[in-house]
Amino acid sequence: MAQILDTQLMHPRDQIVLIISRIYKRGLTTTSGGNISVIDDDGNIWITPSAIDKGSLRPSDIMCITREGKIIGRHKPSSEYPFHRAIYAARPDLKAIVHAHPPALVAFSIVHQIPDTNVIPQAKHICGPVGFVPYALPGSEELGEKIANIIGQGYNSVILENHGTVVGGKDLSDAFERFETLEFCARTIIKGKTIGEPRYLSDHQIEEFEAQIPRLQPELENSEYPSDEREKREQIVKIVQRACEQGLMISSYGTVSTRWRGNDFLITPTDKLRWDIQRNDIVQIRDGKREPGKLPSRSVWLHQEIYRRNPHINSIILTQSPNLMAFGVTGKK
Ligand SMILES: [Zn+2]
Structure with missing residues (x-):
């Protein structure tokens, strides 16, 4: 039976291993690329290790950087840790970050474009406005500052120039849903362009979708489960x-x-x-x-x-x- 993500009570390292395995299995990052972090209630940051195969990560591989900056764990934390720390400092409402190099969003990053999330009704609301971060050396403090600067303006998703994407969420479930939906939009636009010209929904059509109040059937008095x-x-x-x-x-x-x-x-x-x-x-x-x-x-x-x-x-x-x-x-x- 597949494992279920429980962001309320599952340990951050188990959450991270579960989500990185979904991302890896779906081909949304490379073997060594991509990193995920979760900040806990004490301000500790749990993050994937540097240079370890993402296809076989175990909970004991996940690193912890305490609020005081102490590094705990058997590996080195992800080389892109500086931008995770900078984002949490700039946006205390974000509690989880997914960074990866998914094929369709990387394609947008190399042509310096942002995917239009009006391509399907639910994506705009899930992804929110998408920012664009100019290039800086991966792993550098400079990249951290640039990303935190854009995300600090209120964006929950950004495209990194000639690199990939960074997505934040109120928990890991929220961040993963946003990440997967944004990549879906990018992939749909690219595939659409191979057979024609993608058409987008208007903001009005999206608002109409978000505002609809579902008509509910009456409730059964009792349920039976034969x-x-x-x-x-x-x-x-x-x-x-x-x-x-x-x-x-x-x-x-x-x-x-x-x-x-x-x-x-x-x-x-x-x-x-x-x-x-x-x-x-x-x-x-x-x-x-x-x-x-x-x-x-x-x-x-x-x-x-x-x-x-x-x-x-x-x-x-x-x-x-x-x-x-x-x-x-x-x-x-
Ligand atoms: Zn990267």
């Missing part, structure tokens, strides 16, 4: 996990449902990072009512209608797979 219902939960969790690992779904987007009995079905929840969906997050929809206390995906009405009108359809997947999105954003057929 074995065939539990089996379907397990199937949904597994398919979402596989889709994330294959890059066919990202933290911020993707819905899966499966028909259960008659027109009743099970569906993934809203506002939950797709990588971390568990059995008890899945929402049961029975007689047009939802499982008490749970919020199904915003697309639940669409799923309900599809099942009602199409008795032969037993499962639905909504996602933004990278190659099909090239068609989605250009309107090419």
